[in-house]
Structure formats: structure tokens, C-alpha cells
Amino acid sequence: MLPIPPPASVDDVVALLDRHDYFADRRLATSVFLALKMARPLFLEGEAGTGKTEVAKVLAAALSRRLVRLQCYEGLDVASAVYEWNYPRQMIEIRLAESGGHLDRDQLAHDIFTTRFLLKRPILEALAPADGVPPVLLIDELDRADEPFEAYLLEVLAEYQVTIPELGPIVAKAPPVVVITSNRTREIHDAIKRRCLYHWLGYPDAGRELAIVRRKCPRAPESLAREIVAFTQRLRGMELFKPPGIAETLDWAEALVALDRLALDPQTVADTAGVLLKYQDDIGVLVPGLVAELVGGARPADPGDAPG
Amino acid sequence: MPPGSASAPAVMGGAGRGRLADNVVHFVRVLRAAGLPVGPARTLAALEAVAAVGIANREDFRGALGAVLVSRQDELPLFDQAFDLFWRHPGLLERLTAALSAEGAAGAEGEPDAAIAARIAQAMLPAALLPVRPPDPGTTGVETALRSSSHEALRRRDFETMSAEELIAVRAMLARLRLPLPELPARRTAAAARGHRVDLRATLRRATGAAGALAPLRWRQRLRRTPPLVVLCDISGSMDRYARMLLHFLHAITNDRDRVHVLLFGTQLTNITRQLRHRDVDVALARVQRAVPDWAGGTRIGRCLVDFNRRWSRRLLGQNAVVLLISDGLDAEAGEGLAAQMERLSKSCRRLVWLNPLLRYEGFEPRPAGIRAMLPHVDDFLPVHNLESLTDLAAALERPSVRGRMGWRRAPERGSR
Numbered sequence: 001m002l003p004i005p006p007p008a009s010v011d012d013v014v015a016l017l018d019r020h021d022y023f024a025d026r027r028l029a030t031s032v033f034l035a036l037k038m039a040r041p042l043f044l045e046g047e048a049g050t051g052k053t054e055v056a057k058v059l060a061a062a063l064s065r066r067l068v069r070l071q072c073y074e075g076l077d078v079a080s081a082v083y084e085w086n087y088p089r090q091m092i093e094i095r096l097a098e099s100g101g102h103l104d105r106d107q108l109a110h111d112i113f114t115t116r117f118l119l120k121r122p123i124l125e126a127l128a129p130a131d132g133v134p135p136v137l138l139i140d141e142l143d144r145a146d147e148p149f150e151a152y153l154l155e156v157l158a159e160y161q162v163t164i165p166e167l168g169p170i171v172a173k174a175p176p177v178v179v180i181t182s183n184r185t186r187e188i189h190d191a192i193k194r195r196c197l198y199h200w201l202g203y204p205d206a207g208r209e210l211a212i213v214r215r216k217c218p219r220a221p222e223s224l225a226r227e228i229v230a231f232t233q234r235l236r237g238m239e240l241f242k243p244p245g246i247a248e249t250l251d252w253a254e255a256l257v258a259l260d261r262l263a264l265d266p267q268t269v270a271d272t273a274g275v276l277l278k279y280q281d282d283i284g285v286l287v288p289g290l291v292a293e294l295v296g297g298a299r300p301a302d303p304g305d306a307p308g
Numbered sequence: 309m310p311p312g313s314a315s316a317p318a319v320m321g322g323a324g325r326g327r328l329a330d331n332v333v334h335f336v337r338v339l340r341a342a343g344l345p346v347g348p349a350r351t352l353a354a355l356e357a358v359a360a361v362g363i364a365n366r367e368d369f370r371g372a373l374g375a376v377l378v379s380r381q382d383e384l385p386l387f388d389q390a391f392d393l394f395w396r397h398p399g400l401l402e403r404l405t406a407a408l409s410a411e412g413a414a415g416a417e418g419e420p421d422a423a424i425a426a427r428i429a430q431a432m433l434p435a436a437l438l439p440v441r442p443p444d445p446g447t448t449g450v451e452t453a454l455r456s457s458s459h460e461a462l463r464r465r466d467f468e469t470m471s472a473e474e475l476i477a478v479r480a481m482l483a484r485l486r487l488p489l490p491e492l493p494a495r496r497t498a499a500a501a502r503g504h505r506v507d508l509r510a511t512l513r514r515a516t517g518a519a520g521a522l523a524p525l526r527w528r529q530r531l532r533r534t535p536p537l538v539v540l541c542d543i544s545g546s547m548d549r550y551a552r553m554l555l556h557f558l559h560a561i562t563n564d565r566d567r568v569h570v571l572l573f574g575t576q577l578t579n580i581t582r583q584l585r586h587r588d589v590d591v592a593l594a595r596v597q598r599a600v601p602d603w604a605g606g607t608r609i610g611r612c613l614v615d616f617n618r619r620w621s622r623r624l625l626g627q628n629a630v631v632l633l634i635s636d637g638l639d640a641e642a643g644e645g646l647a648a649q650m651e652r653l654s655k656s657c658r659r660l661v662w663l664n665p666l667l668r669y670e671g672f673e674p675r676p677a678g679i680r681a682m683l684p685h686v687d688d689f690l691p692v693h694n695l696e697s698l699t700d701l702a703a704a705l706e707r708p709s710v711r712g713r714m715g716w717r718r719a720p721e722r723g724s725r
């Protein structure tokens with residue numbers, strides 16, 4: 001797999017992402033461009049379902065690099081994120097040395113803490129890839145990890161290196177492309193953000209969302225796609241606990257296609273509301289009168305510009 | 309000018325001994341009184357640093373003390389001002405007194421610099437020399453020495469009935485209060501003498517060095533950690549006096565540890581955590597004042613809870629947060645939609661504690677609609693009108709939560725008022 005050279009301009013980034021079915025707005029493309037150019041991590045924050053993870057996936061595909069993904073969770077530690085020693089192999093090595101009879105303890109201690117016994121976890125894999133090609137490292141939902149892990153990341157993000165006490169620092173020959181995402185379930189520390197390029201991913205406007213639906217769900221007829229987009233756009237303007245993201249819009253489009261619907265009607269909306277809204281309180285807001293009004297509003301209106 | 313003249317505070321002597329040492333110790337004490345967290349270990353380090361650098365060059369001397377005594381960027385201005393005041397002038401006390409009375413008229417705006425200077429001066433001066441200043445509840449934090457008997461009386465006095473001097477004294481006491489939350493098991497582990505998990509890495513490292521075939525097992529144990537604390541404090545007109553006092557308490561606990569978040573609400577919700585994080589209480593409160601548009605206005609508890617639930621609860625209430633809701637529950641909108649929002653809040657946190665100053669009245673009954681709507685959803689319902697109730701709060705939080713068994717529990721009776 002030969003890595004594709006990084007794009008030379010923001011326009012190239014837009015075109016590159018577009019070829020891989022990702023419609024990036026200008027600001028996101030600029031952030032991506034700078035992240036590649038300056039070899040800085042890209043910090044993407046935004047509501048769930050706005051396409052943060054997708055950026056990393058598309059980047060990996062577009063640059064023809066491997067995607068190394070680290071899903072964060074509370075209590076994530078070095079052993080699952082960075083590296084771990086291969087304890088069974090180390091034990092066997094000790095047993096072999098003992099049964100061999102010639103036991104030089106200093107030598108043994110030296111031998112079993114070498115790269116041969118090292119299991120690479122995502123971060124080390126990204127810094128020292130087996131094939132030598134720096135991958136795209138996706139650190140997904142960093143807000144789910146706890147503060148100690150954030151602190152650990154500082155060294156990784158600033159120097160592109162990790163320090164293994166028994167081996168010393170391991171420095172990346174070429175820095176990986178790092179994408180960090182956060183749903184903002186808590187604030188990430190300023191020290192992390194300071195080392196990254198920050199981008200807030202919001203909901204797309206109607207024109208861009210329509211283009212996304214048309215591209216990602218081509219089986220939906222254009223008129224239906226327009227109604228779907230107009231409907232979800234209006235839904236986002238309401239006071240909901242969790243407004244639908246692009247992911248939900250696409251799911252809904254798929255669902256309506258699967259149900260062979262060619263146009264929205266209040267009954268269908270009520271039946272499929274669970275695809276769009278994931279909280280009972282939010283679904284409760286969609287009383288029949290309001291649904292009829294939203295459907296009526298979505299039908300004749302042109303939601304925005306034609307797909308770009 | 310090197311601090312080597314024969315004047316009061318700065319006197320030559322063998323570094324680490326004699327009058328220079330005394331003055332360094334005194335200087336550290338001044339910083340401590342002015343709010344810097346410098347303990348005895350820092351004093352020793354300061355003496356050591358001064359001994360190493362000497363006092364020939366004033367800036368070196370400043371740097372040495374600063375390197376040891378300052379640990380946060382926002383402490384620097386306070387340190388520098390204190391240094392200039394303390395180590396420069398001969399006849400320091402007279403000059404300070406003059407400076408203070410000159411600026412006595414200014415500073416109503418709560419200028420941070422002026423506030424700092426005033427406080428350093430007060431930390432240095434004996435109480436008798438202090439010029440009389442009109443007490444300003446918002447911006448000053450004078451520590452007044454009180455006899456222990458009046459301490460006891462103050463602990464039980466309602467904030468609302470205190471005189472200006474009493475408020476000032478109590479504020480200093482509030483600044484020393486802490487709120488220890490019971491620790492919860494975390495997901496992280498640490499090496500321990502007795503644990504529940506084998507530490508393979510440590511065991512193997514040990515095994516390579518041990519004689520014989522038996523390698524002693526090493527263990528790891530789960531760490532314990534205090535959960536996040538989220539404070540929602542009502543600043544409407546009816547709560548004004550309490551809220552202003554409690555801000556001193558909130559400032560103290562915000563700076564005591566991480567994962568404390570403070571939001572104020574009246575007609576709208578404001579997150580003031582960042583403002584409160586400033587070490588200097590006067591600067592912090594001046595910033596809060598500027599950040600909050602709705603001091604002492606009306607209350608729309610339901611509206612603010614909707615806002616909190618939608619915008620903040622997912623960001624702040626993870627990891628078993630404890631929520632302190634400080635409010636008298638008197639809602640302008642008579643509790644409309646309040647119950648549902650309280651239920652959501654209660655369900656998104658580990659423990660919901662309602663602190664209500666109205667509980668000071670012996671015969672308090674939850675009659676207003678807002679209070680009735682909120683009560684079924686709280687785990688604890690406690691008073692918050694005097695120092696003693698705040699001290700008792702820590703004890704109440706130590707007790708396990710009774711969630712699910714009863715809606716709320718009246719606090720044990722106090723013979724306060």
C-alpha cells in the first residue's frame with residue numbers, strides 16, 4: 001500500500017474527501033489541510049452523529065493508509081492503549097532459561113524486556129507501524145476516557161513518542177495522522193486542545209445534508225430525500241434533548257426506502273420516529289398535529305440549494 | 309535596591325539564620341495570609357533557595373523566592389506585589405497605612421490589583437493599624453481575629469441576620485471549609501500490598517531477579533476517587549444574601565480539588581467554574597460578578613433546569629457526580645414542568661442534595677408548588693443558612709444515600725433559630 005501524498009491545498013482536500021463520499025465544508029477542509037501540513041493532531045468536537053469518526057475513516061481511505069482506532073472508555077490504561085508485555089512468553093522464556101541451567105539473571109532480565117516480547121496496542125502501533133507507513137490514528141470519544149489518560153496523551157501528541165520504562169522512548173519515524181473526537185460529555189483539558197487543531201462539527205445546512213443523503217442513500221428518490229432533509233432540519237430547530245444527527249437522517253432515509261415510501265405522511269413519521277429520535281421525551285414532543293404541520297412544511301418547499 | 313539596608317523587614321544575616329531568615333519566614337506568612345497555599349515545607353525550601361542565590365541581586369532574590377513559593381500562573385501578580393511591598397521600603401508600616409487610606413475611596417469596582425494590594429497590606433498589618441473602610445460584601449476578605457466564644461456564636465447565626473463585621477469574619481471561616489465526598493472505587497488500578505488482581509508486569513520483573521523457581525506474586529488494587537461535584541446555586545433576589553456568602557464557600561471547594569463545577573441560576577443559567585478557579589478569592593468573585601447578568605432578579609427554576617439538563621448534564625454528570633442544588637425553591641413560574649426536570653436531573657446523577665435556607669424555620673412545611681414538585685426527587689433535603697449547617701453537610705454526605713426508599717428526609721433538628 002503506497003501512501004498517497006498529502007493534498008497541496010484546501011481545494012485538494014475538499015476534492016479528495018468528496019471523491020470518498022464525504023462532503024466537507026470549507027472550514028473543516030481547512031482544518032484537515034492544516035493538520036496534514038503541520039503534522040498536528042486534529043481535534044473534532046461535536047454532537048453525536050455529525051460525522052466525526054467518518055472524517056478519520058475517509059482520510060485513511062483517501063490517503064491510502066491504515067486506520068488504527070482506539071476507542072476510549074473510563075479506566076483505559078497503558079496496557080490496552082499503548083503496549084503490554086507478553087507475559088506468557090516471558091514466563092516460558094524464564095522457564096527455558098532455568099531448565100537450561102545456565103541462568104544469568106541480569107542477561108535474562110535484559111532479554112525478556114525487549115521488543116520481541118512487546119505487544120503493540122493502537123497508539124504504539126500508530127507510532128511504530130509494522131509496515132513502516134504511518135497510519136491514521138483515530139482516538140475516538142476521548143471524553144469517555146478519564147483525566148489520567150488525557151495526561152498520558154500529552155507526550156504522545158506533542159512529541160509523537162511513548163516512553164517504555166524498560167526500553168526508553170520510542171519515537172515515530174514519521175508522525176501518524178491523528179484524529180481525536182469528542183462528544184463533549186465532559187470538557188477535555190486545555191493542555192490537550194492546545195496541542196491540536198480544534199474544529200467544531202455542527203449539523204450541516206439543508207443543501208449539504210441533501211447532497212449527503214443523495215450520495216449515501218442513492219435508492220431514495222430525490223423528492224423523498226428533499227422531504228426527509230427538510231423535516232429533520234426543522235426538527236433540529238425545535239427544543240429537543242437530542243436532535244437527530246446526519247447518521248439518523250441517513251438511517252431514516254434507509255428505513256423509508258425499506259418501507260417503500262415515496263413521500264412522507266404523518267402516519268409513517270409517527271411509526272418511524274424511533275429511527276430519528278432516541279429519547280421518549282423527544283418522541284413525545286411529536287404530537288400528531290405537529291407532525292402533520294412539519295410534514296406539510298417539508299413537502300412543497302425546496303429545502304435549499306441544489307447539491308453541490 | 310538589595311534588601312540589605314538596616315530597615316525593618318530586610319536585614320542582612322547568615323542565609324537561613326538570623327534576621328533574614330526571620331523575615332523570609334514572615335514573608336511566607338504574609339503570602340499565606342494573603343491566600344497563597346504555602347506550607348512549612350515551602351518556608352524551608354525558600355530559606356534554602358535564598359541561601360543558594362544570596363541577596364546581592366534583587367531580581368535573583370525575587371526569582372528564588374518566586375520559584376519556590378509560586379505554583380500557579382495566577383498567583384504571580386499577588387506574589388510580585390507582596391514582594392515589592394515587603395522587601396522594598398524602609399518604614400514599611402507607615403507607608404502602607406498611607407497607601408491604604410489614599411486608595412480607600414477607590415476600588416468600589418473591585419479592581420483586582422487594588423484588592424490584592426489591600427489584602428496583602430491587611431495581611432502584614434496588625435489589626436489596630438487598619439484604616440476604617442466601609443465593609444463591602446462583594447470584594448474584600450478580611451481575616452479578623454475573633455475570640456473563640458464569638459466563633460461559636462457565629463457558627464449558629466443565620467447569614468441573613470449578621471452584621472457587616474460578622475459577615476466578614478464568617479467569610480474567612482467559610483474559606484477554610486472543605487467538603488470531603490466519600491470516595492468511590494475507580495476503574496484504574498495501582499500496585500498494592502494486598503489487591504485483588506495479579507500485577508503480572510511487576511511479578512515478572514521480580515521473577516527475573518529471584519533465586520529458585522518460586523516468584524512471589526505482586527498485586528494491584530482498584531483506586532478510589534472522589535466523584536465529581538456539581539453545584540447549582542440560586543442567585544435570585546430571595547437568595548441573594550445566602551448566595552453571596554456561599555460563593556466564598558464554593559470558591560474554597562472549587563480550588564480544593566479537581567472535578568468541581570459551579571453553575572449559578574436566576575432567570576438564566578451561567579457556568580462560573582472557570583471564574584471561580586482563580587486562586588484569589590477577590591479576583592474570582594469580581595469575575596463572577598461580571599459573568600452573571602441576573603444577580604438578585606427573579607427565579608425560573610424550571611426553565612434553568614431544562615437548560616441544565618439539555619446543555620450541561622451530559623457534560624458534567626458523568627462518572628457518578630453528586631449534585632448540590634442550593635435554592636429556596638420559590639419559583640416565579642409556580643413549578644410548571646419542574647417535576648419532570650427534577651426527575652431527569654435526579655436520574656442523571658448519583659445523588660441529588662437540595663440545600664434550602666428555608667429549612668431554618670422550625671415549622672417549615674413544603675407548601676409552595678415549586679417545592680412540592682421538587683421534593684420527591686431529591687435524596688437529601690438539608691438547611692444551608694449558617695456555618696454549622698455547612699459543616700454538617702459534609703457529615704450528611706458521608707452517610708449512604710437513601711435513594712429509592714424515601715423521597716426526602718428532614719435534617720435532624722438544630723436549636724439554631
